[in-house]
Amino acid sequence: MFIYLCIIGLNDIILYRIHVPMTKEVCKMEPIHLLEVPEPAGSRIAVLVTVHPDDESFFHPFLLQQLWLKGWVIHVLYATKGEKGDVSVLGCDIVAANIRPLEAYAALHLVGVKKQNITFMGFVDGELAKQHRQRLVDLVWDYIEAVKAEMLITFDEGGVYGHDDHSVVGRAMQLMVRHKSFSTLRWAFFGAADPTVQDRWRSKISQIFVWPRQPTLGELGLRIEATDELLAVRMQMLKMHASQQADWHLFPMGPGDREAYLVFWLPD
Ligand SMILES: [Zn+2]
Numbered sequence: 001m002f003i004y005l006c007i008i009g010l011n012d013i014i015l016y017r018i019h020v021p022m023t024k025e026v027c028k029m030e031p032i033h034l035l036e037v038p039e040p041a042g043s044r045i046a047v048l049v050t051v052h053p054d055d056e057s058f059f060h061p062f063l064l065q066q067l068w069l070k071g072w073v074i075h076v077l078y079a080t081k082g083e084k085g086d087v088s089v090l091g092c093d094i095v096a097a098n099i100r101p102l103e104a105y106a107a108l109h110l111v112g113v114k115k116q117n118i119t120f121m122g123f124v125d126g127e128l129a130k131q132h133r134q135r136l137v138d139l140v141w142d143y144i145e146a147v148k149a150e151m152l153i154t155f156d157e158g159g160v161y162g163h164d165d166h167s168v169v170g171r172a173m174q175l176m177v178r179h180k181s182f183s184t185l186r187w188a189f190f191g192a193a194d195p196t197v198q199d200r201w202r203s204k205i206s207q208i209f210v211w212p213r214q215p216t217l218g219e220l221g222l223r224i225e226a227t228d229e230l231l232a233v234r235m236q237m238l239k240m241h242a243s244q245q246a247d248w249h250l251f252p253m254g255p256g257d258r259e260a261y262l263v264f265w266l267p268d
Contacts (some may be wrong), residue, residue: 043073044071044072044073044150044151045072045073045074045075045147045148045149045150045151046067046072046073046074046075046151046152046153047074047075047076047077047140047143047144047147047149047151047153048060048064048074048075048076048077048153048154049077049079049140049152049153049154049169049173050076050077050078050079050154050155050166051078051079051080051125051128051155051163051165051166051169052079052080052082052085052100052125052165053078053082053100053101053103053104053107053241054082054100054103054104054107054238054241054244054247055078055166056076056104056107056108056237057107057234057237057238057240057241058238058250058251059155059160059251059259060153060259061111061230061233061259062224062226062230062234062259063153063222063224063259063261064111064113064153065111065230065233066224067151068111068113074108074111074112074113074117075113075117075118075119075143075147075149076104076108076113076117076118076119077119077121077139077140077143078101078104078118078119078121079121079123079128079136079165079169080120080121080122080123080124080125080126080128080165081096081097081100081101081120081125082096082100082101082125083095083096083097083100083125084096084125085100085125085243085244086243086246087099087100087243087244089242089243089245089246090242090243096243099243100241100243100244101118101120103240103241103242103243103244104118104240104241105118106240107238107240107241108237109240110233110236110240111233111237119143121136121139123136125165126164128165128168128169129164129165129168133168133171133172133175136168136172137173137175137176137179140172140173140176141176152173153261154169154170154173155167155169155170155173156170157170157171157174158170161198161201161202161205194223194257194258194259194260197251197253197257197258197259200252201250201251201252204251204252205250222260222261223258223259223260223261224258224259224260224261225256225257225258226253226254226255226257226258226259227255228255231253231254231255234253235248
């Protein structure tokens, strides 16, 4: 069995194949690919605001793929480095805060996101509810203004499935949308899984999290149906998060499932 690890260079990404199982002393790695970072074609900018490295692959992969194919330049802001995550499956003596951001770079590379457009905001994983929500709003708003973003993508207030950190970010972004003047931001979306997909996910993790209300059909502004191609990229993205492989199948999607977004601001 193999897992994959990426190392980011200035202009390229090397993917390593790591042999498992392995001891803590020996992490046997061999390079398998040298990939050029693709150059996005367009100039319109979308900003994804999320919490943990791997959220982008679980919850927003279809929209990210479609935006990239349409020439959007995607920026990603992570509230945390996912440092509370368990990475022991790697069998290496490495901490989550060091490996999970690298995995995010590799996953996002698959949808054209450059490393320099990925930012970790430095909030504490698992404790967003205790931290300063206004600081999160200010950081995101300053970023959106600086890059002249036209689209914001983030969580709904339920955090997709009731995860506290996700919900905090969703509510903070709603606060921001209400209180700031959106002179440059044209669209914003809240990610929310299709109800039928939520039902399937709920059965897997409802013992851990309280499920939020389901969006109704009338609330869904945009739905992207899962094609075989989109699903294949989603799975590739998830597999870049080797340290989180125990979760890869926690949020299953299949052909015909839809990744759905609530459009809350659409002035044009
Ligand atoms: Zn998360």
